[in-house]
Amino acid sequence: METMENIRSRQSYRAFKPDTIPWKVMQEIIEAASNSPTYMGTQPWEMAVVTGKKKEQLSQKLLELAKSNAPTSPDIPVPTSWPAELDQRKHEHGARRLSTLGIKREDKEGREKMRLLNFEFYGAPCAVFLYMDGSLGEWSIFDMALFTQNLLLAAYARGIGSVIQASVTEYAKEIKQVLGIGLHKKLLVCISMGYPDPDATVNTYRSLKKKPEEFVTWYE
Numbered sequence: 727m728e729t730m731e732n733i734r735s736r737q738s739y740r741a742f743k744p745d746t747i748p749w750k751v752m753q754e755i756i757e758a759a760s761n762s763p764t765y766m767g768t769q770p771w772e773m774a775v776v777t778g779k780k781k782e783q784l785s786q787k788l789l790e791l792a793k794s795n796a797p798t799s800p801d802i803p804v805p806t807s808w809p810a811e812l813d814q815r816k817h818e819h820g821a822r823r824l825s826t827l828g829i830k831r832e833d834k835e836g837r838e839k840m841r842l843l844n845f846e847f848y849g850a851p852c853a854v855f856l857y858m859d860g861s862l863g864e865w866s867i868f869d870m871a872l873f874t875q876n877l878l879l880a881a882y883a884r885g886i887g888s889v890i891q892a893s894v895t896e897y898a899k900e901i902k903q904v905l906g907i908g909l910h911k912k913l914l915v916c917i918s919m920g921y922p923d924p925d926a927t928v929n930t931y932r933s934l935k936k937k938p939e940e941f942v943t944w945y946e
Contacts, residue, residue, distance in 0.1 A: 739887030741926030758880035770866040788845035798896035850918035887922035
C-alpha cells in the first residue's frame, strides 16, 4: 500500500475475524516499527504480544475486574479535564459512535456491553502491550508514541486492523502480573490487532478529523 494512502485510510477497528496473524507477518510488522525515530537513540520500547490461551486467560481476568468495577491503577493517569474545544470534540465523537451502533445515550445496558468488549479485545486474535522502564519520562513517552503509530501503519499495510485501548491499561498492575512484566515497568497502551470484520457495523464508523486550516499557522 502506498504510504500516503496508508496514512489517509487507516482507521480504528473494533470487530475482527478469528483468523490468526502469521508469525512471519507479525515479525515483519514489528521490525518495520523498530525503525522509528527516537530521542538520543534510546529506543525505550518493550513489547508483549499476547495470543491464544494466554490472551483468553488475560481477557477473563480483565472482564472479572471490569464487571465488578474494581479499582483501577493506570501507569499513565487518565485525564480528568479537557479544554472546552477538546471536551466538546470528545463528546461528539462518543455520541457519533453510539449512533452508528444504534445505541441511545440513555441505554445503560447497551453502553455497558460496548464497554466490556474492550476487555475481550473486540474479538481480535492478538493483543499487544507496549511498556517501558518506569523511570522514564515525557521524551520516552513521545518515542513510544512514534513507535505505536509506525506499528499501526505497518500492520495496516499488511491488511491488519488495530485499535488502541486506553481503558484496558487502567488495570496495569493486574496485566503485568498475568504477563510476568516487572511492576517497575510503565505500561502505556494496549493494541488489539487482527484482520478486520468487513460486515461489522462498528467498523463503518470513522471519526471526524480536523482540517489543516483549523490547526496550522503558516509563517513566511
